[in-house]
Amino acid sequence: MIRNSKFRVGYLERPMHPDFLTAIEAAQTCELVQLKLADGIDEIIRELSECDGYYVRASRDELPLPLHLGQELLDKLPNLKVAATYGAGYDTIDVPACSSAGVAVCNQAGGNAEAVAEHALAFMLAILKRIPECSAAIGSGTAADRSAFMGRELHGRTVGIVGLGHVGTRTAAYMRAFDCNVLAYDPNIDAETAQERGAEKVELDDLLARSDILSLHCPLTSETRGMIGTEALAKLPKGAVLVTTARGSIHDEDAVLAALQSGHLSGAGLDVWEKEPPAADHPLYRHPLVISTNHAAGVTGESRARVARMAAEVFCEAGAGRVPPRLLNPEIAERVAAALKDSAAARV
Incomplete structure (x- = not known):
C-alpha cells in the first residue's frame, strides 16, 4: 500500500x-x-x-x-x-x-480544569447547604419544617485536596475565596510548590484526619487505585464530605456506601464510577446523601x-x-x- x-x-x-x-x-x-x-x-x-x-x-x-x-x-x-x-x-x-x-x-x-473545579465546588455547596434534600422535600410536600434541613457553611472549613495538579490548583483557589484552610497530598510536588498553588503540603494520613471535606483530583494509577477505602475513610472526622471528580476506582464504592450508612460521612458528590454510567439501581446513586453525575464535570x-x-x-x-x-x-x-x-x- x-x-x-x-x-x-x-x-x-x-x-x-x-x-x-x-x-x-x-x-x-x-x-x-x-x-x-x-x-x-x-x-x-x-x-x-x-x-x-x-x-x-x-x-x-x-x-x-x-x-x-x-x-x-x-x-x-x-x-x-x-x-x-x-x-x-x-x-x-x-x-x-x-x-x-x-x-x-x-x-x-489543564484543558478542562476550570470546568472540573467548578463542578467540585458545586458538589460541596450543594451538599453542605442540603439543596437536593430540600428540593426533594418540597416535591414530596414534607418541607414545612425548615429547621429539618439545617445546613453548614463552606466558609472557614478545612478542605483536603488529593492531587494538586491543574484541577486541584483551581479547586484550591476557589477554596481560598471561601477562607478555607487548604491541605494537599501530592507526592509529585514539594512543599514550596504546594504553597505557591495555595495549599499546605501534608501526608495523606494527616490530610484525612484534618479534612472536613475530601476532594479527589489525582489520576487513576496503580498507586491510587483503591486509595480511598474503608481504612482511609475511617480516618476522616465524623460528618466529613467526600467529593470526587477524578476517576472511578480511586474510591471504593462499597466503603463509601458503608461510611454513609453509618453516618461517618455526611454526604458525597460522585462524578466518577467503577462502571460508567452507574446502574439505575446502584445503591450509591439512590442514596439520599449522594449527589450523582456521570463523569460530567468536564463536559462544558x-x-x-x-x-x-x-x-x-x-x-x-x-x-x-x-x-x-x-x-x-x-x-x-x-x-x-x-x-x-x-x-x-x-x-x-
Missing part, C-alpha cells in the same frame, strides 16, 4: 468537539481517518495499523476494550508514533507499554473546545516532525524526536 504523504490520525466515530477537525484541517499536516464501530473491531484495527497517530477516548467504558492502547493493540500498530487522549485522563492507555514501543503519549492536562462547551484544540496541536506538531506537548513519557523524547523527524522527511 502507498502511504499518504500526510501524518495519518485515526479516531473513533467522532472527536471530542468539532474544533479538533477545524484545527487539524487548518494545519494541513495531518490526514484524519474516521474509525466506525459498525465496521467491526478487526477492520478498525486494520485501518488504525496504517495510522501514525491515534486519538484515544479517555473514558474507559466509552472505548471498547480491544481499542484500549495496551500491548496487545500496540503489537498490531507498526506505524503508530503518537497517541493523544481526549482529555486529561489516560487510563485507557498503557503508558509503559507505549514507551517500550517508542510511542509518544500525550494528554490534554468551553472545556471540550479547549481540549479538542489541544489534542489537535499534539498531532499537528507531530505531523510537522516535532515532539508534541504534554508528553507523559518524556524519557523517550529523543527517540520520538528522531522517529518524527525521519517520518516527516520521508513524507516530503
Whole structure:
C-alpha cells in the first residue's frame, strides 16, 4: 500500500468537539481517518495499523476494550508514533507499554480544569447547604419544617485536596475565596510548590484526619487505585464530605456506601464510577446523601473546545516532525524526536 504523504490520525466515530477537525484541517499536516464501530473491531484495527497517530477516548467504558492502547493493540500498530487522549485522563492507555514501543503519549492536562473545579465546588455547596434534600422535600410536600434541613457553611472549613495538579490548583483557589484552610497530598510536588498553588503540603494520613471535606483530583494509577477505602475513610472526622471528580476506582464504592450508612460521612458528590454510567439501581446513586453525575464535570462547551484544540496541536506538531506537548513519557523524547523527524522527511 502507498502511504499518504500526510501524518495519518485515526479516531473513533467522532472527536471530542468539532474544533479538533477545524484545527487539524487548518494545519494541513495531518490526514484524519474516521474509525466506525459498525465496521467491526478487526477492520478498525486494520485501518488504525496504517495510522501514525491515534486519538484515544479517555473514558474507559466509552472505548471498547480491544481499542484500549495496551500491548496487545500496540503489537498490531507498526506505524503508530503518537497517541493523544481526549482529555486529561489516560487510563485507557498503557503508558509503559507505549514507551517500550517508542510511542509518544500525550494528554490534554489543564484543558478542562476550570470546568472540573467548578463542578467540585458545586458538589460541596450543594451538599453542605442540603439543596437536593430540600428540593426533594418540597416535591414530596414534607418541607414545612425548615429547621429539618439545617445546613453548614463552606466558609472557614478545612478542605483536603488529593492531587494538586491543574484541577486541584483551581479547586484550591476557589477554596481560598471561601477562607478555607487548604491541605494537599501530592507526592509529585514539594512543599514550596504546594504553597505557591495555595495549599499546605501534608501526608495523606494527616490530610484525612484534618479534612472536613475530601476532594479527589489525582489520576487513576496503580498507586491510587483503591486509595480511598474503608481504612482511609475511617480516618476522616465524623460528618466529613467526600467529593470526587477524578476517576472511578480511586474510591471504593462499597466503603463509601458503608461510611454513609453509618453516618461517618455526611454526604458525597460522585462524578466518577467503577462502571460508567452507574446502574439505575446502584445503591450509591439512590442514596439520599449522594449527589450523582456521570463523569460530567468536564463536559462544558468551553472545556471540550479547549481540549479538542489541544489534542489537535499534539498531532499537528507531530505531523510537522516535532515532539508534541504534554508528553507523559518524556524519557523517550529523543527517540520520538528522531522517529518524527525521519517520518516527516520521508513524507516530503
